[in-house]
Amino acid sequence: MHARLPRNFVLEERLERYADAIELMPERWAGRWATACWPLAFGAGGAAGAAGAGDRFREVRLDLGCGKGAFVVESARREPDVLFVAMDAEPLCIAYTAQHVTEAGLRNVVVVPGRGSAVARAFGPDELACIHLNFPTPYPRKKDADKRLVLLDRLIEYRGVLTPGGTVRLRTDSQPLRDFALTQFELAGYDVAWSSDNERADRPDEPTSEYEDRLVAQGARVYGVWATPGAHEPQATQTASLSLTDYFPDDLFSDGYIPHGMGGAVINLRNRRVHVWGGQVG
Numbered sequence: 633m634h635a636r637l638p639r640n641f642v643l644e645e646r647l648e649r650y651a652d653a654i655e656l657m658p659e660r661w662a663g664r665w666a667t668a669c670w671p672l673a674f675g676a677g678g679a680a681g682a683a684g685a686g687d688r689f690r691e692v693r694l695d696l697g698c699g700k701g702a703f704v705v706e707s708a709r710r711e712p713d714v715l716f717v718a719m720d721a722e723p724l725c726i727a728y729t730a731q732h733v734t735e736a737g738l739r740n741v742v743v744v745p746g747r748g749s750a751v752a753r754a755f756g757p758d759e760l761a762c763i764h765l766n767f768p769t770p771y772p773r774k775k776d777a778d779k780r781l782v783l784l785d786r787l788i789e790y791r792g793v794l795t796p797g798g799t800v801r802l803r804t805d806s807q808p809l810r811d812f813a814l815t816q817f818e819l820a821g822y823d824v825a826w827s828s829d830n831e832r833a834d835r836p837d838e839p840t841s842e843y844e845d846r847l848v849a850q851g852a853r854v855y856g857v858w859a860t861p862g863a864h865e866p867q868a869t870q871t872a873s874l875s876l877t878d879y880f881p882d883d884l885f886s887d888g889y890i891p892h893g894m895g896g897a898v899i900n901l902r903n904r905r906v907h908v909w910g911g912q913v914g
């Protein structure tokens with residue numbers, strides 16, 4: 633996430649200032665997040681006490697690739713009896729999310745620096761009721777496919793930590809990434825429980841994320857897929873095409889909106905077509 637830094641922003645200082653909201657060793661809570669984090673010690677009020685009686689959170693959800701945290705902060709505010717873990721690979725995003733969580737006084741969010749590949753170590757079996765993937769970075773090139781959060785290998789790992797009936801919830805402005813994800817869900821033995829080509833219209837009350845707000849303002853449509861591990865065993869072998877250009881529509885986004893992170897690939901393909909067709913005509 634290439635956020636513009638405010639003046640006088642010192643990353644290390646921010647990370648230190650909001651360190652109480654950040655967990656650097658998530659593995660030590662694997663299998664016991666719901667009880668071990670109840671009630672969280674930090675927070676200046678806000679949702680404090682709102683979770684009610686009990687000795688554990690009702691469930692645990694992961695916001696993977698949380699960005700600056702708008703989605704997780706609003707989700708946590710609405711459901712104080714659910715523990716949210718917000719994970720991102722970018723230290724800057726960790727600093728912003730921890731700041732927003734602290735300033736909101738939330739006691740049901742833990743912010744964790746980490747990549748998608750860390751999920752299997754950070755959580756135990758049957759621990760996560762939901763993994764939110766909001767506008768994950770698409771990495772359109774085949775050689776970067778292993779960084780995608782919806783890759784077969786990752787989905788197989790998520791199966792190991794989801795509760796029975798738990799869901800992976802993908803939201804994206806990218807039809808190619810959505811279509812690629814559908815191939816991966818199928819290979820990983822997930823059933824699609826719900827999908828939409830216009831999630832904002834179908835679920836208007838869902839909390840939104842920073843990217844969602846920004847991209848929708850630019851004309852994006854939000855594709856949504858909820859998938860849950862099914863009875864089928866995952867396939868060990870990748871059989872889908874890994875280049876997202878193979879999932880582009882024939883008209884190369886002639887309606888004007890090019891999904892986030894795909895501008896370069898679209899321009900290359902358009903130029904190649906002009907070149908090839910130009911050659912044939914000439």
Ligand SMILES: C[S@@+](CC[C@H](N)C(=O)[O-])C[C@H]1O[C@@H](n2cnc3c(N)ncnc32)[C@H](O)[C@@H]1O
Nearest residue numbers: 633697698699721722747748766767841842843
């Ligand atoms: C396009 S932004 C979306 C942020 C936020 N979910 C939103 O909707 O506003 C993608 C985020 O995923 C993070 N990210 C990319 N690859 C990741 C990975 N492999 N593991 C964890 N986070 C990742 C980036 O640092 C970035 O914050």
